[in-house]
Amino acid sequence: MSPRPPTSRPPWTATPKRRTMTESAAPPIGVGLLGFGGVGQSVYRTLAEQRDYYAARSGRAITVPRIAVRDRARSRTLSVDPGVLTDDALAIATDPALAVIVEVMGGVEPAITCIRAALEAGKHVVTANKEVMAIAGPELLELAYQRNVELLYEASVGGGIPIIAPLQRDLHANEVAAVQAIINGTTNFMLTAMAREGLTYEAALAEAQRRGYAEPDPTNDVDGTDAAYKLAILATLAFHVTVRPDDVYREGITQLTPKDFTYARRLGYIVRLVATARRAAGGLDVRVHPTLLPEDDPLAKVDGVLNAIAVEGNLIGRALFEGPGAGPAPTTSAVIADLLDIVRGIASGRRPRRPRPPSVEACIQPVGSLRMQYYLRALVRDRPGVLAEIGSALADNNISIASLLQMEADAVAGTAEIAITTHHAREADCDRFLAQAARLDAVVEQGIRLRIEDPWG
Amino acid sequence: MSPRPPTSRPPWTATPKRRTMTESAAPPIGVGLLGFGGVGQSVYRTLAEQRDYYAARSGRAITVPRIAVRDRARSRTLSVDPGVLTDDALAIATDPALAVIVEVMGGVEPAITCIRAALEAGKHVVTANKEVMAIAGPELLELAYQRNVELLYEASVGGGIPIIAPLQRDLHANEVAAVQAIINGTTNFMLTAMAREGLTYEAALAEAQRRGYAEPDPTNDVDGTDAAYKLAILATLAFHVTVRPDDVYREGITQLTPKDFTYARRLGYIVRLVATARRAAGGLDVRVHPTLLPEDDPLAKVDGVLNAIAVEGNLIGRALFEGPGAGPAPTTSAVIADLLDIVRGIASGRRPRRPRPPSVEACIQPVGSLRMQYYLRALVRDRPGVLAEIGSALADNNISIASLLQMEADAVAGTAEIAITTHHAREADCDRFLAQAARLDAVVEQGIRLRIEDPWG
Numbered sequence: 001m002s003p004r005p006p007t008s009r010p011p012w013t014a015t016p017k018r019r020t021m022t023e024s025a026a027p028p029i030g031v032g033l034l035g036f037g038g039v040g041q042s043v044y045r046t047l048a049e050q051r052d053y054y055a056a057r058s059g060r061a062i063t064v065p066r067i068a069v070r071d072r073a074r075s076r077t078l079s080v081d082p083g084v085l086t087d088d089a090l091a092i093a094t095d096p097a098l099a100v101i102v103e104v105m106g107g108v109e110p111a112i113t114c115i116r117a118a119l120e121a122g123k124h125v126v127t128a129n130k131e132v133m134a135i136a137g138p139e140l141l142e143l144a145y146q147r148n149v150e151l152l153y154e155a156s157v158g159g160g161i162p163i164i165a166p167l168q169r170d171l172h173a174n175e176v177a178a179v180q181a182i183i184n185g186t187t188n189f190m191l192t193a194m195a196r197e198g199l200t201y202e203a204a205l206a207e208a209q210r211r212g213y214a215e216p217d218p219t220n221d222v223d224g225t226d227a228a229y230k231l232a233i234l235a236t237l238a239f240h241v242t243v244r245p246d247d248v249y250r251e252g253i254t255q256l257t258p259k260d261f262t263y264a265r266r267l268g269y270i271v272r273l274v275a276t277a278r279r280a281a282g283g284l285d286v287r288v289h290p291t292l293l294p295e296d297d298p299l300a301k302v303d304g305v306l307n308a309i310a311v312e313g314n315l316i317g318r319a320l321f322e323g324p325g326a327g328p329a330p331t332t333s334a335v336i337a338d339l340l341d342i343v344r345g346i347a348s349g350r351r352p353r354r355p356r357p358p359s360v361e362a363c364i365q366p367v368g369s370l371r372m373q374y375y376l377r378a379l380v381r382d383r384p385g386v387l388a389e390i391g392s393a394l395a396d397n398n399i400s401i402a403s404l405l406q407m408e409a410d411a412v413a414g415t416a417e418i419a420i421t422t423h424h425a426r427e428a429d430c431d432r433f434l435a436q437a438a439r440l441d442a443v444v445e446q447g448i449r450l451r452i453e454d455p456w457g
Numbered sequence: 458m459s460p461r462p463p464t465s466r467p468p469w470t471a472t473p474k475r476r477t478m479t480e481s482a483a484p485p486i487g488v489g490l491l492g493f494g495g496v497g498q499s500v501y502r503t504l505a506e507q508r509d510y511y512a513a514r515s516g517r518a519i520t521v522p523r524i525a526v527r528d529r530a531r532s533r534t535l536s537v538d539p540g541v542l543t544d545d546a547l548a549i550a551t552d553p554a555l556a557v558i559v560e561v562m563g564g565v566e567p568a569i570t571c572i573r574a575a576l577e578a579g580k581h582v583v584t585a586n587k588e589v590m591a592i593a594g595p596e597l598l599e600l601a602y603q604r605n606v607e608l609l610y611e612a613s614v615g616g617g618i619p620i621i622a623p624l625q626r627d628l629h630a631n632e633v634a635a636v637q638a639i640i641n642g643t644t645n646f647m648l649t650a651m652a653r654e655g656l657t658y659e660a661a662l663a664e665a666q667r668r669g670y671a672e673p674d675p676t677n678d679v680d681g682t683d684a685a686y687k688l689a690i691l692a693t694l695a696f697h698v699t700v701r702p703d704d705v706y707r708e709g710i711t712q713l714t715p716k717d718f719t720y721a722r723r724l725g726y727i728v729r730l731v732a733t734a735r736r737a738a739g740g741l742d743v744r745v746h747p748t749l750l751p752e753d754d755p756l757a758k759v760d761g762v763l764n765a766i767a768v769e770g771n772l773i774g775r776a777l778f779e780g781p782g783a784g785p786a787p788t789t790s791a792v793i794a795d796l797l798d799i800v801r802g803i804a805s806g807r808r809p810r811r812p813r814p815p816s817v818e819a820c821i822q823p824v825g826s827l828r829m830q831y832y833l834r835a836l837v838r839d840r841p842g843v844l845a846e847i848g849s850a851l852a853d854n855n856i857s858i859a860s861l862l863q864m865e866a867d868a869v870a871g872t873a874e875i876a877i878t879t880h881h882a883r884e885a886d887c888d889r890f891l892a893q894a895a896r897l898d899a900v901v902e903q904g905i906r907l908r909i910e911d912p913w914g
Contacts, residue, residue, distance in 0.1 A: 046630070046772065057629065057697075057812060154627065160773040162619070162627030170611065170619030172514065173503070173793030240514075298779070301758055315503065315790035316617040316780060322755070323776035333772035336630030350807050355514060 028061035029343055032092040032123075034068045034114055035105030036085070039128060039155075041078045042328035043102060043335050058340045059347030066092045068105065068114075093118040100342055102335060103127040104155075112136050119143045119151060124346075126338040128155035128331050134229035138242045141357035150345070150354060152338035157230040158183060158307045160330030161323040162337075167237040167311065168355070174313025176238040178278040180453075183230040185305035185325040186214045186221040187253050187273045191290075192303045195261040195271065201254060213305055223252035224288040227275045235277035235286050238311065241362040243277070243286060249367040251289035255448050260377060263405055263419040264292050267375070269452065270300035276453070282365035292375050292421075292452040370427035370451075373402065375419065377447035378437065382409050382416040386442040390418075393440060397433040399425040415444050421452060485518035486800055489549040489580075491525045491571055492562030493542070496585060496612075498535045499785035500559060500792050515797045516804030523549045525562065525571075550575040557799055559792060560584040561612075569593050576600045576608060581803075583795040585612035585788050591686035595699045598814035607802070607811065609795035614687040615640060615764045617787030618780040619794075624694040624768065625812070631770025633695040635735040637910075640687040642762035642782040643671045643678040644710050644730040648747075649760045652718040652728065658711060670762055680709035681745040684732045692734035692743050695768065698819040700734070700743060706824040708746035712905050717834060720862055720876040721749050724832070726909065727757035733910070739822035749832050749878075749909040827884035827908075830859065832876065834904035835894065839866050839873040843899040847875075850897060854890040856882040872901050878909060 031047075033040055047054065047062055055061040067080065068089035086092065093101055093114040101118040103125060105111055111132050118125050119140065127133065132140070133156045144151035154164045158181075167176075182188050189211075190204040199207065205222070208214035220226045228248035235243040253273055264271050269292035278285045293300040298320050302308040307325025312318045324330040380386050387404075394401060402421045409416040422430075430449065437443050488504075490497055504511070504519055512518040524537065525546035543549065550558055550571040558575040560582060562568050568589045575582050576597065584590065589597070590613045601608035611621045615638075624633075639645050646668075647661040656664065662679070665671035677683045685705035692700040710730055721728050726749035735742045750757040755777050759765040764782025769775045781787040837843050844861070851858060859878045866873040879887075887906065894900050 050630075050632075053632075054630070161776055162623040165627050166619040166623065169798060170622050170794050171790065172797050173507075173511070173790050175507075175510075298758075301755075313790065315786045315793075317784075317787060319618055319778070319780035321776070321778060324774045327774075329772045330774060333628065333630050333770065336772075337627050340629050341626060344812070355516075355801070 026060055026347070028063040029100065029346055030098040031062055031064050031100045031102055031339065032066045032068070032095060032098040033064050034089045034092060034101060034103045034111070036067050036069045036076070037104070037106070038328040039104040039331045039335070040067070041076070042332040043104060044080070045078060046332050046336060054336070054340060058343040060343050062339070062343060066095060066098065068092050089114050090117055093123070094121045096121070098123060099346060100124045100126065100339065102339060103129055103132070104331075104335065105129075106131075108132060108135060112140070115140055115151070116143065119147055119149055122147055122149060124150045124342045126152050126335055126342065128153070128335055130156040130226070130229045130233065134232040134245045137233060138236065138357055142359075145354065145356050150342050152341065153233070154338050155331045155334035157233050158309055158321070159323070159325040159327060160333035161307060161309065161321050161325065162334075163234070163309050163321050164237065166321065167234065171311055171313055171316060171319065174315045176311060176313050178276065178312040179231075179234050179238050179309065180299060180312070181231070181234065181275045181307070181309040182272055182299055182302050183275050183307050183309065183325060184221055184224075184227040184273055185307055186218065187227075188302065188307070189213050189305045190222075191253065191256075191271055191273060194256065194258060195265070198258050198261070200258055201256060222254055224250035224273065227273060227288040231275040231277055231286060231288055234275075234309065235284065235362070236358065238277060239279070239284060239362065240358045241284070241360045242358055243284065243362045247284075247286055247362060247364045249287040249289070253290050256290060257448075259408070259417065260448060260450070263377065263407070264375065266405060267292075267403060267419070267421055268295055269293060269375075270295050270297075271450070272299060272302070274299065274453065280365045280369070282369045283363035285365045285370065286362075287367060290450055292450055368426075368428040368431065371424050372427065373424055373452035374399075374422045374430050375450040375452055376422070377417065377419045378443050379415050379445040379447065380418055380442050381444060382411075382414050389440055389442040390437065393436050394422070394433055397425075397429040397436070399423075399429055399433055417447075483517055483804070485520040486557065486803055487555040488519055488521050488557045488559055488796065489523045489525070489552060489555040490521050491546050491549060491558060491560045491568070493524050493526045493533070494561070494563070495785040496561040496788045496792070497524070498533070499789040500561060501537070502535060503789050503793060511793070511797060515800040517800050519796070519800060523552060523555065525549050546571050547574055550580070551578045553578070555580060556803060557581045557583065557796060559796060560586055560589070561788075561792065562586075563588075565589060565592060569597070572597055572608070573600065576604055576606055579604055579606060581607045581799045583609050583792055583799065585610070585792055587613040587683070587686045587690065591689040591702045594690060595693065595814055599816075602811065602813050607799050609798065610690070611795050612788045612791035614690050615766055615778070616780070616782040616784060617790035618764060618766065618778050618782065619791075620691070620766045620778050621694065623778065624691065628768055628770055628773060628776065631772045633768060633770050635733065635769040636688075636691050636695050636766065637735075637756060637769070638688070638691065638732045638764070638766040639729055639756055639759050640732050640764050640766065640782060641678055641681075641684040641730055642764055643675065644684075645759065645764070646670050646762045647679075648710065648713075648728055648730065651713065651715060652722070655715050655718070657715055658713060679711055681707035681730065684730060684745040688732040688734055688743060688745060691732075691766065692741065692819070693815065695734060696736070696741060696819065697815045698741070698817045699815055700741065700819045704741075704743055704819060704821045706744040706746070710747050713747060714905075716865070716874065717905060717907070720834065720864070721832065723862060724749075724860060724876070724878055725752055726750060726832070727752050727754075728907070729756060729759070731756065731910065737822045737826070739826045740820035742822045742827065743819075744824060747907055749907055825883075825885040825888065828881050829884065830881055830909035831879045831887050832907040832909055833879070834874065834876045835900050836872050836902040836904065837875055837899050838901060839868075839871050846897055846899040847894065850893050851879070851890055854882075854886040854893070856880075856886055856890055874904075
C-alpha cells in the first residue's frame, strides 16, 4: 500500500499524447446551437473551455460556428463574435456545414420544426427540450431512426442526472414494473419549505420565485404539467410504448395547506409531488399528484430542488438516481455527454445503433381503477355522533379507517378539523364517498383528498 | 386527460411485429458462460426466459451452448443438458463458435487467463469480476481496444446499479472532483445493525453470515479489500488514470465498538465504510476506511446491504446512484445489459467505439497529507488535570478540539471514557499526537481514531 512518488503534473488532467497526435488532424465537427439563454451560453462556454479535453476524449474537436438567438441586438454577458449569431434558427438547422444541432431554445415551436428539419437534413440532434420530446418525441425518434441519425435527449428529464441512457441501456435487461420520481425541482423546493418552515403555498411560491427556482408564471410547475411531460418521456422509455402527456393524470400542489404537512408528519408521512408510472392490471397507471410517502421512503428524503428517479425492475429490484434536476451547469453536463457520444461515433466512423422507438400507443388505466390508501381532511361539526356519521358513509363505500386525527377544535364556531387515513380502497369508491360527504350535515367544509403510497412496502 | 380505451393485451409486453419478423432470420449469437454459481444460473435462466423479448430488443437471439463449471458431477437446482457443461473454461473462451464470453466465475485465476484468451481470440467479453478488473483491468481493456472487441464490466461494481456506463458516458462532460461510495454491502449491513441494535462487531458479523450477506471467511469484506478493488475500478474511470488496488489506503471495520456508534450519534454522525477518490493537491486521494458522516449526508442514509455511489463533477454538482449492490438478480441485470449492448452492436453490424483506456498511472497522495476532522476515543484517568494534559498534547500538534464528550466514568477503576472531535488537522499531526498520547500518564488506553467527512459541506 505504499504510495507512488508524485510525478510533475496532476495526472487526471493528463491526456495520453498518442491520441491527440493522431486524431487532431481531422477537421473539427461543426455544431449549430439553437438557443443562447442560460443553458446555451453554458454549453458554448464549456465547449470552448474544455475544447482540448473533449477532443482528446471523443476523437475530434468541436466547433460552434453558428448560434440562433431570439434577439441579435440583446447584450450578453458572454461575448461572441456577432457574425456567429443569427435569428434564423431554421437556417442553422439545415446548414450543410453543420453535422450536429444542439437545441436548447425551449418551448414547442419553432423547436419542433427546427429539429425535424435538422433530422431530415441528415443531422444528428441533441435536445434538452422536455416539451418537444413529450409531445413529438415518438415521431421525431422514428424520423431519426429512418434517417439513420441520432436524436439524444438526456437533458430533457432530471437535468444532469443520468436517467435516459440508463433506461435505454443499463436497465435494459429488466422488465420495468414502476418508475417513481420527483422530477420538478420548483415544487419540491416549495413542499420542503412548507413542511420545514410552515409556509403557506403563497409564501413558498414567493420564496421560490425570489431564489429563481420558480418562474413569474409558475403554472406549468405547480399544476403538474412539467412533471407530466417528463413522466411521459420516462414511461415511454421504461415500458416501450408511446405515452403522451395527455395520458398522464395530474393534480398540482395548489390545494395544500400548512396543516396538511403537520398532520402528514404526525401520521408518519412526507408530502411530495410524485410522478408514477406503473404496470397495472388495467393498463399503464401514469399520474402526477401530491402524495404522502412514508418518511423512510427514499423519495421522501429528497429535499429542496433535487430530483430523484426510482426504477423498479424484475432483476434490479430498485435503483435510485438522484441529483440536481435543473440549472445551466447540470443541463450542460447532460447535453455535452450526448454531444460527445455523437462526436465519438462520427470520429470513429461507426454509425449509431439505437433501437427503434416503440410503435405501440400505451393503454392507460383509468385513475378510477386505482386502489390506494387515502388521506382525507375535512372541517366537521364538533358534536357527538359526527364520527359515527362519517364512519358510516365511509363503510357504505367499502372504505375502512386506518387512523384518525381530530385537531383544532374551534369552540366558538363549534367545528373541529379531522384528518383520516384509510386502508386500501378503490379510487372510485373514494370519489363516491367524497360526493356523499359533501351532503352530510356533519361536514362543514371538505378539505383535501391526497393519495398515500408505500411503493416498496 | 381522458384515458384511451384499453386494447386487448397489456401493451408493455408487446413487441412491434416488424422487428421480430425481419430480424429473427439471422442465426442466434453464441455465448459461452464461464461460471455456474448463483449469478451464472441466474443469467442462464433469465436469458432463456426472456429469449424472445431480448431478441426483439437487441436484434438477435442469444444462445448459450457451453457453460464452464468447476465440477460437472455436482447436482444443481437448474437442470441443464449435461452436454452443455464442461470443466474446461479455457476451451470455451477460445471456442470459435462463440462470439461472446460471459465470465461470472469469480476469483483471479483462471478468470484472467480465460478473459485474455477470449479477447485474443477476437471475442467480446462481459465480466462481473471486480478482482479481475481491479488487478488486470487496464491491461485487458488495452488488449480489447487493440483487438477491436468489447470488454464490459458494469456488474463489477455496485451490482445492478448503473455506474460504470454512466461514468464512461453520461458524466463524460464533467471533470470529476470526487467519487464517494458505499460499495460493500456486507459491512454496510453490519454497521447499520451495530448502530441500530447496539450489536458488537462479532454479533453483527454472525448475523450477516446467518443471512448469507457475509462469507464464512469475511476478511476481504471487513478489512476493506473488496471496497478497495471496486474503488480502484471507479477511480480509474472517473479520473482517466490507472489506479491499482494497492494505491488505495484502507482500514477495515474490525476495531469499531458499540460505544463508537453511540458517541457518533450523540455528536451528529453516522458511521459508514466509505470509499473515497478525490483530486487533491498532492495527487489522487484514494482510501477506504470507516468514516463519520453527518447524519443528513446522502450516504449516511444508505442502510443495510444497499450500495450507493456519489459522483461530484464540475458541471453536474453531485449525482447519486443507489441500489442493491450484490445478489444474483441485480448482478444479472448488469451482466445482461452489457451483453445486450454487445449483441445490438453485432446485430447492426456496427462495431464498438469505446474510448481507449488510460495509459497513465495515477499519482497517489500519501494519506499523511490528508487534512480532515478526526474522532478520537480513549480511556483516561478520571482525575483533575487530565483534559488539560490531553488538550496541551493536541495543541502541541496543531490540533484544536471541536467537541468533547466525557462518558462512562468507572469510579472503581478511576477511569473515564472520552470522545473528542477535532477541527481540521493534518493526518500526520494526528498520528504524532496519538504516538505522544500513548505515553501520557493520563491515557489508560487508546481507543480508536476515525476520520470525519463532510464531503459536500
